[in-house]
Amino acid sequence: xxxxxxxxxxxxxxxxxxxxxxxxxxxxxxxxxxxxxxxxxxxxxxxxxxxxxxxxxxxxxxxxxxxxxxxxxxxxxxxxxxxxxxxxxxxxxxxxxxxxxxxxxxxxxxxxxxxxxxxxxxxxxxxxxxxxxxxxxxxxxxxxxxxxxxxxxxxxxxxxxxxxxxxxxxxxxxxxxxxxxxxxxx
Amino acid sequence: xxxxxxxxxxxxxxxxxxxxxxxxxxxxxxxxxxxxxxxxxxxxxxxxxxxxxxxxxxxxxxxxxxxxxxxxxxxxxxxxxxxxxxxxxxxxxxxxxxxxxxxxxxxxxxxxxxxxxxxxxxxxxxxxxxxxxxxxxxxxxxxxxxxxxxxxxxxxxxxxxxxxxxx
Numbered sequence: 001x002x003x004x005x006x007x008x009x010x011x012x013x014x015x016x017x018x019x020x021x022x023x024x025x026x027x028x029x030x031x032x033x034x035x036x037x038x039x040x041x042x043x044x045x046x047x048x049x050x051x052x053x054x055x056x057x058x059x060x061x062x063x064x065x066x067x068x069x070x071x072x073x074x075x076x077x078x079x080x081x082x083x084x085x086x087x088x089x090x091x092x093x094x095x096x097x098x099x100x101x102x103x104x105x106x107x108x109x110x111x112x113x114x115x116x117x118x119x120x121x122x123x124x125x126x127x128x129x130x131x132x133x134x135x136x137x138x139x140x141x142x143x144x145x146x147x148x149x150x151x152x153x154x155x156x157x158x159x160x161x162x163x164x165x166x167x168x169x170x171x172x173x174x175x176x177x178x179x180x181x182x183x184x185x186x
Numbered sequence: 187x188x189x190x191x192x193x194x195x196x197x198x199x200x201x202x203x204x205x206x207x208x209x210x211x212x213x214x215x216x217x218x219x220x221x222x223x224x225x226x227x228x229x230x231x232x233x234x235x236x237x238x239x240x241x242x243x244x245x246x247x248x249x250x251x252x253x254x255x256x257x258x259x260x261x262x263x264x265x266x267x268x269x270x271x272x273x274x275x276x277x278x279x280x281x282x283x284x285x286x287x288x289x290x291x292x293x294x295x296x297x298x299x300x301x302x303x304x305x306x307x308x309x310x311x312x313x314x315x316x317x318x319x320x321x322x323x324x325x326x327x328x329x330x331x332x333x334x335x336x337x338x339x340x341x342x343x344x345x346x347x348x349x350x351x352x353x
Contacts, residue, residue, distance in 0.1 A: 010344075010345045011334060011337060011338055011341070012306075014287065014341065014344055015287065015291075015302070015305075015306040015337070016306050016309075018283060018284045018286075018287040018288070019202050019287060019288075019291065019302070019303065019306040019307050020198075020306075020307060021194055021195065021198040021307055021308070022194065022197070022198050022201060023194055024193045024194050024196070024197035024198070024214065025197070025207075025211065028193060028197065028211065028214055028215070029189060029193075031211065031215055032189070032214075032215050032218050032219060035215055035219055036219060036222070039219070
């Protein structure tokens with residue numbers, strides 16, 4: 001039985017003719033240059049971010065460990081005397097935090113300590129029965145003098161006389177309120 | 187200059203492989219960007235052209251075909267208008283045949299298609315194709331045979347009769 005052989009004389013020339021090389025568009029080089037430029041900018045940007053992140057890490061380590069290594073703790077005042085603690089706060093962070101002279105039982109003042117950071121801040125500690133209550137006071141943004149309190153994620157915050165107060169006390173909100181809604185020493 | 191020496195080659199392989207001018211531009215751009223970045227890694231263990239062909243072939247095989255036909259169609263139309271009227275009909279006829287061939291080639295599996303493109307666009311030998319694709323000469327031969335079988339069947343309407351004038 002005759003088996004037809006493939007006719008190689010028509011397919012090869014056809015493919016050679018219609019699949020031949022073409023001229024590339026004139027805009028190809030411009031496009032490649034633009035892509036190279038973009039890629040360079042992107043990698044420069046990434047490098048800048050990496051460098052910034054590295055500097056932040058190094059800066060943090062430099063800022064924290066030398067102090068810890070020397071055994072120097074952040075400035076603190078361990079006292080239950082509101083007058084003493086108030087004076088210490090003013091000298092440590094530069095702003096006045098009026099503290100109530102009497103607190104609703106069983107809450108009592110236990111001290112304060114400076115909080116490191118760009119903005120001066122102080123953490124005032126209280127003890128309520130077997131729980132700790134922490135009141136963080138910092139300078140508020142200039143545009144915000146007063147702001148009603150709100151609760152978020154177990155934290156209560158409000159702004160008063162240009163100072164921002166935050167209480168971390170998820171268990172005893174009533175006791176936290178008593179920190180400010182009581183007789184003041186001044 | 188490296189780019190000037192190889193621009194048409196790289197673009198043509200991209201175009202014949204993808205059948206799409208926009209995709210061919212993407213492929214050419216990627217290949218040259220990679221080439222400029224990696225030229226320092228070329229050790230001269232193989233011919234530069236084989237190295238380049240391998241880069242283009244890999245890029246073609248990796249490239250997800252994108253359907254961006256609007257701009258090429260507009261460019262084709264503008265090209266047709268710019269040319270002299272008497273050449274337009276010939277060009278249209280040729281373009282139609284070329285599209286037929288390109289469509290059938292485009293339907294081949296990627297491994298067969300790249301062999302066909304390197305063979306007919308670049309005129310590479312079996313050995314050169316094998317080097318570019320990092321496979322054996324026998325593999326190139328079998329892929330080309332299978333591709334030929336499909337192309338013969340699907341392009342038979344373009345076959346030249348003895349004494350005829352097609353193809």
